[in-house]
Amino acid sequence: MLTDRKKTFGKLRILLESNREYFNYFRQTRTDSKDYLCTEQTETSLGQHLLDFLESNKTTFQKICSHYHRIDDYLTRDCQDFDKIQYYLDFIHDIYQELADTDIIWKSVVFNSQVLFYHRWYIFYATKEYLLDSASVGEETRLEKMRLYWDLTRKAILEEIRLFDIISSFITSMNNAVAFCLDNSAFPEQAEMHPNKRTYLYQTLFDTSFLLNDSMKVFLNLSEKESIIPGETLEHLSQPISPIDQLYQRTFSSKDYFHLFQNADSRKAYSKYLQKVQKKEVELTLNLNIQTIEDVYTACIYSFFTLVSKNIHVRRCRYCNRYFSPYNRSDEIYCSRIWEKNKSCRELYHEKKLKSDELTQYYRKAYKKHNTKKQRNLKNKPSSEKNFKKWSSMAKKALERAKNNEITFEEFQKILNSSEYD
DSSP, X not given: OOOOOOOEEEEEEEETTTTEEEXXXXXXXXXXXXXXXXXXXXXXXXXXXXXXXXXXXTTHHHHHHHHHHTXXXXXXXXXXXXXXXXXXXXXXXXXXXXXXXXXXXXXXXXXXXXXXXXXXXXXXXXXXGGGGGXXXXXXXXXXXXXXXXXXXXXXXXXXXXXXXXXXXXXXXXXXXXXXXXXXXXXXXXXTTSOHHHHHHHHHHHTOTTTTSSOOOOOEEEEEESOOOOTTXXXXXXXXXXXXXXXXXXXXXXXXXXXXXXXXXXXXXXXXXXXXXXXXXXXXXXXXXXXXXXXXXXXXXXXXXXXXXXXXXXXXXXXXXXXXXXXSSOTTOOSOOOBOGGGOBHHHHHHHHHHHHHHHHHHHHHHHHHHHHHHHHHTTXXXXXHHXXXXXXXXXXXXXXXXXXXXXXXXXXXXXXXXXXXX
16 A cells, blocks of 8 residues: 655755766655655766766666556556556556665656655545544545546556656667767767857757757755755755745845945954855855656766766776766776775776686696697597687687676586596
């Protein structure tokens, strides 16, 4: 039963001066509270959240969309077929969970779905939850409410399926745009061209609506470098105030601030405060609140825009082959991802290279040994040349399998030491 009504949201915090990003994941402390608890935080280089989002959804999201389309046949079912409806809504919830597991950005938005919102109200009347509050609802009214909320649920599902299809196409388009506009190795003939010109070229030739007329909910802030960390809470207003409303609601200060310096005590207190502020590191940041699927689109577009405008080129990591944006130096060849046993891509690449060198050395020694034996036996054993070619083919395949961790080093040795083709 889908009963958890706590809302979630993400905050993408972009520090433009230092080329850093933070993504915070928040969860409502109580269903009736405006306080949200930060439970996760990631720190990356500029644009890395976009690159990770695109990589993790490159193939999985299309599969998830196809799963979602499988429930089309139940949308006409009667609202009183509670067991069947519940079965399919559990199926949708599993889809949301699969999405949430792929990326922290999806985790911030999917469980805020209108589908779940209307379905919870459907459950409220279908299971007579109102009786827990000693409320009395007539049977005719109850069935009317069930029909209403089931109809709203169905419409929300149809709208969401359509939106998922659009996002799927968008992810494909963004992957293409990253490769064309930001990756020098993918299109070396335009490596000397600034990303904004490459983006213009992409827009002109391949996607005329790319980066055009996109409204973005971006919040400009001057703040300390330290961001909210897991365990801290903040009060979140789900409906941000529009710029025009801010202007009408704003109270502009008319104080004479120079009066502060005419009073000795005020000047002394201000001087102490000034010393504290001077010790703080403050920079310009941009915050994007991510709560709906449309916000995911906004975050992706804005992240891409910052990469292009700051002339940041991406490349594929030499170890994991995923796109990354430089963390400290523009010539980095490894990303900053951390894998099992707290090892970085740089460490794992060098381990793999050492292993590859060891395997190659063993292969060369075995090759030399078998080749020498072949040369020695050519006169007395005519089949030596044929047997050596068979061994060589087998040994090369074993070398590739060992490098790809398909067989152990001991199994590799056993294959190369085999006397089958002697």
